[in-house]
Amino acid sequence: MSTKVAIVTGSNKGIGLAIVRALCKEFQGDVYLTARDVGRGQEAVKSLASDGLKAMFQQLDINDINSITAAAAYFKEKYGGVDVLVNNAGIAFKEADTTPFAVQAEVTLKTNFFATRDMLTHFMPLIKAGGRVVNVSSFVGSRTLNKCSAALQQRFRSEDITEEELVGLMQQFVDAAKKGELQKGGWPETAYGTSKTGLTTLSMILARRSSERETERTG
Numbered sequence: 001m002s003t004k005v006a007i008v009t010g011s012n013k014g015i016g017l018a019i020v021r022a023l024c025k026e027f028q029g030d031v032y033l034t035a036r037d038v039g040r041g042q043e044a045v046k047s048l049a050s051d052g053l054k055a056m057f058q059q060l061d062i063n064d065i066n067s068i069t070a071a072a073a074y075f076k077e078k079y080g081g082v083d084v085l086v087n088n089a090g091i092a093f094k095e096a097d098t099t100p101f102a103v104q105a106e107v108t109l110k111t112n113f114f115a116t117r118d119m120l121t122h123f124m125p126l127i128k129a130g131g132r133v134v135n136v137s138s139f140v141g142s143r144t145l146n147k148c149s150a151a152l153q154q155r156f157r158s159e160d161i162t163e164e165e166l167v168g169l170m171q172q173f174v175d176a177a178k179k180g181e182l183q184k185g186g187w188p189e190t191a192y193g194t195s196k197t198g199l200t201t202l203s204m205i206l207a208r209r210s211s212e213r214e215t216e217r218t219g
């Protein structure tokens with residue numbers, strides 16, 4: 001039987017590193033710690049090794065499409081696909097950060113929504129039968145959803161929202177932030193929260209799609 005493989009994005013520190021640590025103890029296969037910065041990633045692999053845990057390393061910057069495609073090609077070639085993918089990489093500006101909100105909106109949505117979607121676009125086709133994909137969202141996403149206009153809530157909560165419509169809505173948020181028209185568009189003033197509303201909605205769209213495909217396959 002071929003070796004199983006688990007991958008965690010943004011796992012040189014924080015929750016991602018904790019997930020890698022747990023997988024090293026429990027997962028029957030190769031566990032990949034990935035990081036956008038090779039030095040920080042290798043340091044984290046070393047710190048696990050000093051605790052007797054063996055993680056492998058792959059550079060992966062989810063904001064860099066070339067890095068995503070190189071990683072996807074590597075896992076396809078070496079393992080014939082992926083068994084477990086944890087999309088953990090994410091960013092949040094500190095409350096005290098004085099970066100203009102429009103910039104915070106663009107940068108936060110880029111990583112937490114658009115780049116995570118790029119990961120899913122390139123890695124979902126590699127997920128093996130019985131594999132698992134975990135997208136690390138946040139309760140802040142549902143709290144933010146409750147603060148959106150009724151019209152937006154209706155779309156986010158609807159069962160017929162498509163990936164394309166969702167991408168359009170996330171872009172509308174960024175555009176509204178740039179024009180100073182969040183309120184007019186029905187958006188609350190939180191970039192992190194909106195990015196996680198988007199990620200949770202995307203996860204639900206993909207879950208529906210997977211279960212439809214499974215029904216088609218099994219009848």
Ligand SMILES: NC(=O)c1ccc[n+]([C@@H]2O[C@H](COP(=O)([O-])OP(=O)(O)OC[C@H]3O[C@@H](n4cnc5c(N)ncnc54)[C@H](OP(=O)(O)O)[C@@H]3O)[C@@H](O)[C@H]2O)c1
Pocket residue numbers: 009010011012013014015016035036037040060061062063064088089090091092111115136137138139
């Ligand atoms: N902490 C919480 O209370 C909490 C609650 C709910 C959900 N979450 C979610 O849990 C996830 C992890 O959070 P955390 O608290 O562990 O954050 P963290 O300590 O700041 O770690 C974030 C990780 O993501 C990486 N990262 C950021 N941008 C990346 C990119 N473009 N490509 C690859 N990696 C990237 C960071 O790498 P660098 O070291 O290179 O920056 C770091 O390894 C996030 O998605 C967050 O939104 C956190």
